[in-house]
Amino acid sequence: MAQGQMAPGIVSGRLSSDELTSNFTDLHPPLAPHEAAVAADRCYFCYDAPCVTACPTDIDIPLFIRQIQAAQPQAAARTIFDQNILGGMCARVCPTETLCEEACVRETAEGKPVEIGRLQRYATDTLMAAGEHPFDRAAPTGKSVAVIGAGPAGLACAHRLAMLGHDVVIHESKPKAGGLNEYGIAAYKSTNDFAQAEIDWLLKIGGIAIETGSALGEGISLDGLVQNYDAVFLSIGLAGVNALRAQGADKDGVRHAVDFISDVRQADELAKLPVGRNVVVIGGGMTAVDAAVKSKLLGAEHVTIAYRRGRDAMGASRYEQDLASSQGVRILTNVQPFAVHGNGSAAEIELEYTTSAGGSLTGTGETVRVPADQILKAIGQTLEGAPEGLELDGNKIAVTGAGRTSVTGVWAGGDCAAGGEDLTVTAVAEGRDAAMDIHANLTT
Structure with missing residues (x-):
C-alpha cells in the first residue's frame, strides 16, 4: 500500500457529485455591475491612501475604484495590471483582510472595509472576459532571459521582460505552468480553471515560451543557463516539506x-x-x-x-x-x-x-x-534543488536589492528567495521588480 493513499478509512465517494459541485463553488461570488458601483461608492478616495501602502504591489487602489465608480471597469483593470499582471488571481487569493482592507479607513472607522478584493476581481474579470491584453510589446532588444519556474514570481518577471522587448523562455518542472496558483490554491478560491485561463491571457503579450518538464539538474544547469542567456531569474519555490x-x-x-x-x-x-x-x-x-x-x-x-x-x-x-x-x-x-x-x-x-x-x-x-x-x-516547506554556488540566507536564496543573487547575472524571487512573505502578491511584486532590474542591467 502506498503511504497516505488508500489506507483503511480513506475512501472516495463520501459525497455525491452534486454535493461536491455545490461544496466547491466560488467562495466569493463575483460582483454584479450594480453591486460593484455600490461597493465603489463606499471608498473615501484618500489622498494618502493607507490601502496602497499595505499592498505589496503598490496598486493605486483609490484610482481603480474611482474608475469603477465612473463605470470604467476596463480602465480600472489597466490600473491594476500596470502594477500586478496577476491581479485577477490575487483578487481571489490575497489575504486582503490583513493587507489593503485591514488598512482601509472604513475598517478603522466602522469595522467594515471597502471590498477592495472583490472590486479588483470585478475589474480584472471584465477586461479579461473581453479578450483584451492591456499592454503592447516594445521593439525587440535582442536579449534573452531564462526564467526557472512558472509560478507567480516567474510569470510576473517574464511578462514584464517580454513587455520591455526581451525574449523569455520559462523552464517549468511540472506538466502545467502556474506554480501554486495551479497546484496549491484552494479549489473553492480559484474555480473554472482560472489559473490556466490567466496564463493563456498573460501570454498574449508575446515573446514568452514555456517549456514544461524542464527542471534544474535534469538536463539544464545554472552554469549552462548563464552561458546561453543574457540573464537568469530563479523562481523555483519551496519543494521540500519539513x-x-x-x-x-x-x-x-x-x-x-x-x-x-x-x-x-x-x-x-x-x-x-x-x-x-x-x-x-x-x-x-x-x-x-x-x-x-x-x-x-x-x-x-x-x-x-x-x-x-x-x-x-x-x-x-x-x-x-x-x-x-x-x-x-x-x-x-x-x-x-x-x-x-x-x-x-x-x-x-x-x-x-x-x-x-x-x-x-x-x-x-x-x-x-x-x-x-x-x-x-502542513508544517512548512523547505528549499530543494538550489544550484551550487548560490549564497543562502538560512533556508532560502540570499538576495540584495531587487532580487540579485551572489552569482552575477542571476536574480531570484518568490518563495525561494529570502525576505518578504510567502504570498502570491509578494511573489508577483518580486518578479516584477527583478524584471525591471534585469532590464536596467541589460540596457545600460
Whole structure:
C-alpha cells in the first residue's frame, strides 16, 4: 500500500457529485455591475491612501475604484495590471483582510472595509472576459532571459521582460505552468480553471515560451543557463516539506498537505478523490486551513487543525481561521504531534500539550489522543534543488536589492528567495521588480 493513499478509512465517494459541485463553488461570488458601483461608492478616495501602502504591489487602489465608480471597469483593470499582471488571481487569493482592507479607513472607522478584493476581481474579470491584453510589446532588444519556474514570481518577471522587448523562455518542472496558483490554491478560491485561463491571457503579450518538464539538474544547469542567456531569474519555490518528527509518522494515511491540495486541484472528478473519515491537519498556516476545509468539503466527518502555539501565532489570518470553523473544522492550539498510533495505518494521533516561556516552546508531558485515519502535514516547506554556488540566507536564496543573487547575472524571487512573505502578491511584486532590474542591467 502506498503511504497516505488508500489506507483503511480513506475512501472516495463520501459525497455525491452534486454535493461536491455545490461544496466547491466560488467562495466569493463575483460582483454584479450594480453591486460593484455600490461597493465603489463606499471608498473615501484618500489622498494618502493607507490601502496602497499595505499592498505589496503598490496598486493605486483609490484610482481603480474611482474608475469603477465612473463605470470604467476596463480602465480600472489597466490600473491594476500596470502594477500586478496577476491581479485577477490575487483578487481571489490575497489575504486582503490583513493587507489593503485591514488598512482601509472604513475598517478603522466602522469595522467594515471597502471590498477592495472583490472590486479588483470585478475589474480584472471584465477586461479579461473581453479578450483584451492591456499592454503592447516594445521593439525587440535582442536579449534573452531564462526564467526557472512558472509560478507567480516567474510569470510576473517574464511578462514584464517580454513587455520591455526581451525574449523569455520559462523552464517549468511540472506538466502545467502556474506554480501554486495551479497546484496549491484552494479549489473553492480559484474555480473554472482560472489559473490556466490567466496564463493563456498573460501570454498574449508575446515573446514568452514555456517549456514544461524542464527542471534544474535534469538536463539544464545554472552554469549552462548563464552561458546561453543574457540573464537568469530563479523562481523555483519551496519543494521540500519539513519532517513531522513524531513516532509512527511513516504509517499509511500520513501525507503532505500540499500534495493533497494538488490532488484536489487536478482532479477530473472530485467524487473519485479519497478522504478520511477523521482527518487531522498539522500546522497553522494558510495551507493547513485550505487542506482542512477541502477535507470537510470532500465529506470527512471530523476534521481537526492541530497547531503547536496559540491562535494569535497562527500564520492563517483570523478570517481564514473563522472560515475553517464555519465549515465545522475544529482548531486545537498549543498541541504538537507526539505519536501516530495504528496497526500499519494511522488510526489515532497523540498530541502533546505545549507551553511557551520566553519564546521557547516546550512540551508539558500531558497528551491527548484524537481519532485520525488521515493526517495531513502542513508544517512548512523547505528549499530543494538550489544550484551550487548560490549564497543562502538560512533556508532560502540570499538576495540584495531587487532580487540579485551572489552569482552575477542571476536574480531570484518568490518563495525561494529570502525576505518578504510567502504570498502570491509578494511573489508577483518580486518578479516584477527583478524584471525591471534585469532590464536596467541589460540596457545600460
